[in-house]
Amino acid sequence: MxxxxxxxxxxxxxxxxxxxxxxxxxxxxxxxxxxxxxxxxxxxxxxxxxxxxxxxxxxxxxxxxxxxxxxxxxxxxxxxxxxxxxxxxxxxxxxxxxxxxxxxxxxxxxxxxxAMTCLVIAQYLPMLRYRAYFGFVPVMIGLFYAYVNGVTQAGMAAATFALLNWLVPVTLGLYVALHWPIYPQIRDAVLRAFVLGMALVGGYGLIQYFVMPPWDARWLINVGMTNQGMPLPMQVRVFSTLNSSGPLAFLLVTGLAVLPAARGILVPIAGALALGSLLLSLVRAAWLAGLFVFVWLLLTMPGRHRLRLVAVGCGLVLCSLPLLSVPLVNQAIVKRFDTLNSMENDRSYQERQEFYGRFLIQALTEVRGAGLGTVDTATKLTNEDGHLGAMAYFDSGILRVPYELGWPGTLGYVAGIVTLMVGLLRRGGAPPDPFARCAEAAALTILGCMVFEHTLVKVTGVGFWFFLGMGMAAKNYGLASLQPAPPPAALATEHRPEDMRPEDKPQEDNRWTEA
Known part of the structure; x- marks a missing residue:
């Protein structure tokens, strides 16, 4: 075969x-x-x-x-x-x-x-024994260990909600990776969603900044997130249609990472609106992530696409000039940029540094782990009044993983991610695909931002795992295109994973070698 x-x-x-x-x-x-x-x-x-x-x-x-x-x-x-x-x-x-x-x-x-993807994945669990997908196995084992631990420490409701936060992004990534034979259709559908989505989310972010709709202002007052600024026009850090400026900024960076693979008249408009809202989110980590995305794509894109990437980058900068010409906008953004040159005087940096110093030993010595449900929004379900618990705010993703998953869970989770990323970045002779390079850039960027916050859960986690899965699907689809087309009789034959013989499996990159 x-x-x-x-x-x-x-x-x-x-x-x-x-x-x-x-x-x-x-x-x-x-x-x-x-x-x-x-x-x-x-x-x-x-x-x-x-x-x-x-x-x-x-x-x-x-x-x-x-x-x-x-x-x-x-x-x-x-x-x-x-x-x-x-x-x-x-x-x-x-x-x-x-x-x-x-x-x-x-x-x-x-x-x-x-979570519905679990029903599909359950039908093809035998595929996880192949090297292409095996990295998902230790990730899931690590999460289920932390879930069982969390049930005993935070209760069933909180642990289950936390498991959804961690596991659903993983299963979405595996879902698209398994569907590599229809990779072009998934790629095109996702690109259409991101082009229109970045235009809508980015455009609404600008409206929010200059107008501040009453429902957004009311919500900001109710949740009491003082780090988002004031619920007034031009005094807020843009969070658009998301819950806060952090997730919005990383989502916009992810969108800007995949837009170079899209075509159409709406693409530059979507990019300009997304960049405007990204700047007004005032999330410095996302600004640095956006710079990394551009450099990575410039180094890895197929040659004929690099000039277009540079042109798009210059176009987006020019489109941002009218926004920067507004005095209050320019003042807020320039002030935020200046803190990158004087981090020792920046309150946010000092608080994060203090958190690392205070919590590093505790996080790394939590052998059993606190368990899922003891950190972040899941703590609402452990309090009778429905308010966030003491460990609701956790500034570091790198420390949160060992603290919440414990040593056994962390070992499986990290080992699985490393295995999958190594397999993704190994070129293996697949023909270059611009979207695949964009997916790699998005996944690498989100993973790198774990230094600042936990970016592998919720919407940012979906960005990492989904585009990791899309990169795997692109690679498998590209390798398949290098093979001679099978005769119609071969395509008509029904095969099952357990029926595959070693000589039937493709040898490029050992993608189907059992782990």
Missing amino acids: TFATAGTAAGIDQTRPGHHQGGDGLPSVAKLAPALFWFVVAMPVLMGKAGLLEIVFPVGALATGALLVTRDPARFAAFTWWLWFLTPEVRRLVDYQAGWSVISPVMVTPFAVG
Whole structure:
């Protein structure tokens, strides 16, 4: 069996998704489902009845995800990204029209929909014994160890919610990696989602900065996040449709990393709006991450794409000049930039340095680990009043991993990530693909930002694991294209992973060698 038929061996349907037709030639329900879902979400908001979305939003999203997860993986991947883009804003609209709620079922929706990938992955667990995917195994074992530990220390509810935060990004990455035979369709669907998503998220961020919608201001007052500035125009750190400026900034960097692989008249507009909101987020770590993305792509992009990358970079800088010409904007951004040259006088840097000095020994000597559910927003579920616990704010991702997972969990989690990243960055003769290089840049950047905060969970974690999986899918798809096309009879034969013989598995890069 050739490499091109390995997708069939994996049990993955290689037919092009999103083109199911009914007998009358009308588009399939799956094709219309995402648009119908967002239409249904918009109606209660426009009617002033957003409180209905506490039920309609999660139920509708789960129904849409269930329809797409096996039938149309490409559209499912794009739909999950839209949920990550917009869910916090939906929650704020619900709170504004129906009253403030400390714990909102709306916020669980992206995790619940993403968890549906577990049902697909469970069907192809035998594929995890191959080297291409084996790195996911120790990652999951490490997380389940920390989950069991967390149940005993924080309770079932908090530990389960924390597990969703950690595990759903991993399963989304594995989901797209397993669907490598339809990599072009997933790539195109995700690029369309990111182009339109960056335009919407970036554009709304600018509106938020200059206008400050009342629902955003009300939410900012209720949560009491003083580090986001004042809930007033031109006095806030932009967080757009997300929960805070940090996740927004890293999402925008991820979007800017993949936009060079996109085409269309909306691409430069989306890039300019995203860059504007990135600057107004005032997140210095994300600014440095954006610079790293540009340099990495400049070094790794195929030669003919480098000039276009430089042109796009120059264009985005020119587009940001009108924004920087606004005195208050220029003053805020320049002041933030200046702190990079005088970190010893920067309060945020000093607090992070103090945290490292105070907590380093405790984090590294927590052999058993605190367990999932003892850190971050999951602590709401351990307090009767629904407020965050003492360990809700954790400035370092590097220290949070050993503290929360313990030594056994950390060993598996880190070993798995290293294994997967080494496999991703090993070129292996696959033809160059601009999107694959962009996916690598996004994954590497998010991983590097673990120094500043935990970027491997929630929406930033989805960015890392999803684009890690897309990079793996691109590599497998590229290697498959180097193989001669199999005869029709071979494609018609049904194979199972356990039936694969060693001589049937492709030898390039030993992708299908058992670990």
